[in-house]
Amino acid sequence: MNNVFGNKRAVLVFVGPALLIYALIMLVPVIWSLGYTFFTGSVITGFEFAGLENFERLFTDPKVGEALLFTMKYAVILTIGQILVGYALALLYVFWLKKASSVVRTLVFFPIVLPTVAVALLFQKMFEIAPQNGLVNEALNLVGIASVDWFGTADTAFLVLVIMDIWRSMGFYAVLLYAGLLDIPEEIMESARLDGAGSLALIRRIILPLSLPVLLSSIIFSINGTLKVFDSVLALTNGGPGSSTTPLTLYMFRTAFNYGNYGYGSTIALLLTVICLLVTIFIFRSSRRDLTKN
Amino acid sequence: MTTANHARLRRAFLPVIAGIGAGALLLTGCSGGSDGGNSSDGATEFTYLSLTENTAVADTLTTLSEGACAAENEALPLKVTNQPQASFDQQLQLLAGQDALPVIFAAGNTPQVAKDLNEAGQILNIGETFDELGVAENILPAASSTIESLYGEQIALPTEFNVEGLWFNKQILEQNGITPPTTWDELVDAAATLDAAGVQPFSASGEQGWPLTRLVGNYLFRTIGPDALQAVADGDAELTEAEYVEAAQAVADLGAEGYFGEGVGSIDYDTSINTFTSGQAAFLYMGSWVLSSFNDAETNQLGAENIGFIPFPEVEGGSGSSDQLAANVGVPLMVSESAYNDEVGAWLSCISENYGSVSLGDQGVLSGFTVNDDSIEVPPLTAELQAAIDASGDSVLWTEALFNAQATTTSQTNAAQLVTGAITPEEFMQLVQADLGN
Numbered sequence: 167m168n169n170v171f172g173n174k175r176a177v178l179v180f181v182g183p184a185l186l187i188y189a190l191i192m193l194v195p196v197i198w199s200l201g202y203t204f205f206t207g208s209v210i211t212g213f214e215f216a217g218l219e220n221f222e223r224l225f226t227d228p229k230v231g232e233a234l235l236f237t238m239k240y241a242v243i244l245t246i247g248q249i250l251v252g253y254a255l256a257l258l259y260v261f262w263l264k265k266a267s268s269v270v271r272t273l274v275f276f277p278i279v280l281p282t283v284a285v286a287l288l289f290q291k292m293f294e295i296a297p298q299n300g301l302v303n304e305a306l307n308l309v310g311i312a313s314v315d316w317f318g319t320a321d322t323a324f325l326v327l328v329i330m331d332i333w334r335s336m337g338f339y340a341v342l343l344y345a346g347l348l349d350i351p352e353e354i355m356e357s358a359r360l361d362g363a364g365s366l367a368l369i370r371r372i373i374l375p376l377s378l379p380v381l382l383s384s385i386i387f388s389i390n391g392t393l394k395v396f397d398s399v400l401a402l403t404n405g406g407p408g409s410s411t412t413p414l415t416l417y418m419f420r421t422a423f424n425y426g427n428y429g430y431g432s433t434i435a436l437l438l439t440v441i442c443l444l445v446t447i448f449i450f451r452s453s454r455r456d457l458t459k460n
Numbered sequence: 461m462t463t464a465n466h467a468r469l470r471r472a473f474l475p476v477i478a479g480i481g482a483g484a485l486l487l488t489g490c491s492g493g494s495d496g497g498n499s500s501d502g503a504t505e506f507t508y509l510s511l512t513e514n515t516a517v518a519d520t521l522t523t524l525s526e527g528a529c530a531a532e533n534e535a536l537p538l539k540v541t542n543q544p545q546a547s548f549d550q551q552l553q554l555l556a557g558q559d560a561l562p563v564i565f566a567a568g569n570t571p572q573v574a575k576d577l578n579e580a581g582q583i584l585n586i587g588e589t590f591d592e593l594g595v596a597e598n599i600l601p602a603a604s605s606t607i608e609s610l611y612g613e614q615i616a617l618p619t620e621f622n623v624e625g626l627w628f629n630k631q632i633l634e635q636n637g638i639t640p641p642t643t644w645d646e647l648v649d650a651a652a653t654l655d656a657a658g659v660q661p662f663s664a665s666g667e668q669g670w671p672l673t674r675l676v677g678n679y680l681f682r683t684i685g686p687d688a689l690q691a692v693a694d695g696d697a698e699l700t701e702a703e704y705v706e707a708a709q710a711v712a713d714l715g716a717e718g719y720f721g722e723g724v725g726s727i728d729y730d731t732s733i734n735t736f737t738s739g740q741a742a743f744l745y746m747g748s749w750v751l752s753s754f755n756d757a758e759t760n761q762l763g764a765e766n767i768g769f770i771p772f773p774e775v776e777g778g779s780g781s782s783d784q785l786a787a788n789v790g791v792p793l794m795v796s797e798s799a800y801n802d803e804v805g806a807w808l809s810c811i812s813e814n815y816g817s818v819s820l821g822d823q824g825v826l827s828g829f830t831v832n833d834d835s836i837e838v839p840p841l842t843a844e845l846q847a848a849i850d851a852s853g854d855s856v857l858w859t860e861a862l863f864n865a866q867a868t869t870t871s872q873t874n875a876a877q878l879v880t881g882a883i884t885p886e887e888f889m890q891l892v893q894a895d896l897g898n
Contacts, residue, residue: 208576209556210553210556294723295722296721296723296724297727297731313722315880318723319880406725407874407882408873408874408891420866421866423553424549424550424866425864426553426572426576426865
């Protein structure tokens with residue numbers, strides 16, 4: 167093997183084509199977008215070199231601050247929600263439903279394969295107040311509570327968004343964590359039980375530490391996915407009411423494509439990339455700790 | 461692999477990556493600088509890029525291609541493609557960047573996109589072209605002046621000539637002893653009477669936003685005068701000034717009383733029309749393009765004879781007048797400069813001569829073209845509106861006509877919050893002003 171990798175030509179033949187394709191379809195657009203951050207204008211009006219103007223604007227634009235705050239809030243709440251519900255479901259599959267869990271697993275997984283727009287329409291109808299009450303408002307009316315304009319205020323719109331996205335993705339995280347839980351050797355569990363460990367102690371002392379690697383992978387998946395949230399927001403609230411549910415991705419999209427400002431849009435994209443990178447590095451670093459030491 | 465090999469490889473790839481980066485930077489700067497020139501001899505098909513939501517123009521062009529413009533269609537066949545309104549500006553920018561604009565296309569959502577295209581030399585000057593073709597008299601002077609005040613030049617075909625105002629349900633007003641209001645105070649009193657009688661006073665789409673911001677804009681035109689928003693566009697006034705905030709306050713007050721009904725932010729365009737035509741609301745602020753729905757007996761349960769039109773009422777003590785109707789040219793069409801050739805010219809001549817008649821005859825919609833067929837029977841409601849247009853003086857543009865794309869979005873996406881009380885009138889005006897960039 168050392169001989170093969172020591173041969174420069176062999177490296178070039180093996181790696182070259184893949185690297186070229188990767189460079190063409192990944193690196194070039196990324197670097198191209200990076201180039202845009204130093205320009206203002208659009209494809210219609212032409213581009214002008216603007217130096218660091220876009221970066222200055224980025225740090226003074228209150229909308230970036232709002233969008234960033236919303237993105238962080240959404241990412242943290244949704245990651246916690248997805249992982250907790252997913253983990254609870256995984257525990258349910260492994261320790262309660264056991265072999266009978268396949269039907270439930272399939273049903274809970276099903277929303278992830280549905281198109282986001284279809285799910286968003288479903289939730290819009292469920293939570294609507296006009297022209298007629300949706301299922302949720304009808305249920306509230308039944309117990310004597312007045313209808314709520316769910317998409318009319320920032321907090322309620324955010325709540326619907328969180329509920330929808332957790333419902334949509336919990337099946338995926340449940341399966342991911344389920345696979346991790348299956349890897350825990352039954353002997354260890356059995357010996358813990360013999361030592362008198364109750365259900366809670368079993369989860370805290372055995373299951374949680376041994377499923378930590380897959381849990382961390384899930385967190386990385388979740389936080390990176392939620393930081394880049396776009397389609398579900400666009401389809402469910404379109405960033406509204408006002409701009410109260412507008413994440414950085416939607417603001418970036420509107421800036422570049424609706425407002426025709428590609429340079430500033432690319433600068434927002436760069437900010438998002440840096441945030442994703444930092445979060446991933448932080449999680450990777452913290453996951454390198456040797457868990458068996460203590 | 462040894463550390464030395466690693467270092468060598470890294471050294472070898474660094475210049476490559478740096479080269480890609482520098483090249484991209486250079487190309488980025490150069491890519492948009494093209495003048496959009498087209499070396500071909502013009503179009504081989506009469507391609508039309510339509511808004512998915514607007515089928516009226518495509519239908520009229522199709523009718524023309526099969527009838528009055530069959531010969532032109534033989535030489536240059538009509539081909540219609542659709543693009544949803546939400547992503548229309550994006551599509552125009554994409555096509556313009558590749559010098560691939562269709563022969564004829566709906567102008568973008570914001571006038572700024574059309575102005576940018578025109579400045580980049582990609583749009584045909586309709587005024588000059590029609591003069592050369594000898595068909596300039598086929599465009600109504602009022603439509604020409606609206607296009608010029610909107611774009612600065614005659615660069616669009618007025619497929620509609622709309623005036624906007626308040627449509628009202630005659631039966632509901634009569635039943636509640638209300639005469640059509642002529643002042644804002646009368647309108648507010650009428651709304652209070654209707655609300656007390658259990659009738660929803662206004663139907664409006666908060667999801668679209670613009671039917672609500674139109675009320676703010678018209679109020680400004682009535683209080684400050686027809687130049688109210690031109691002054692803002694020119695930087696001579698700001699929306700945060702007290703007299704501008706007063707307009708937002710007046711509309712917010714209607715919302716605070718619940719006059720727009722429940723969940724106004726979730727009401728889409730069609731629902732707002734249906735609410736009115738099914739007799740569930742007394743007033744609807746809308747443009748005359750809605751005549752096609754009103755004149756359609758299948759969709760209009762009220763019957764066109766039960767619908768009346770009044771201009772936006774005057775505000776007592778204001779400088780504006782209700783004679784100044786808000787006007788626009790609907791979905792104006794633009795023609796690609798590079799796609800123009802003799803066949804396209806023939807098509808444009810045919811459109812100018814026949815569009816007005818087909819649009820009015822088939823759809824009951826008033827266009828900015830002259831109606832050259834005297835045999836067209838005009839529905840009574842359309843005739844009534846024509847009379848209102850004839851009786852009106854100057855026209856005014858709509859609220860966001862002179863705003864950039866960002867301020868337009870901010871205005872329209874926050875309109876529902878203004879009437880639900882989620883933001884104050886001061887906050888609403890501050891948000892829009894901040895995005896105007898003046």
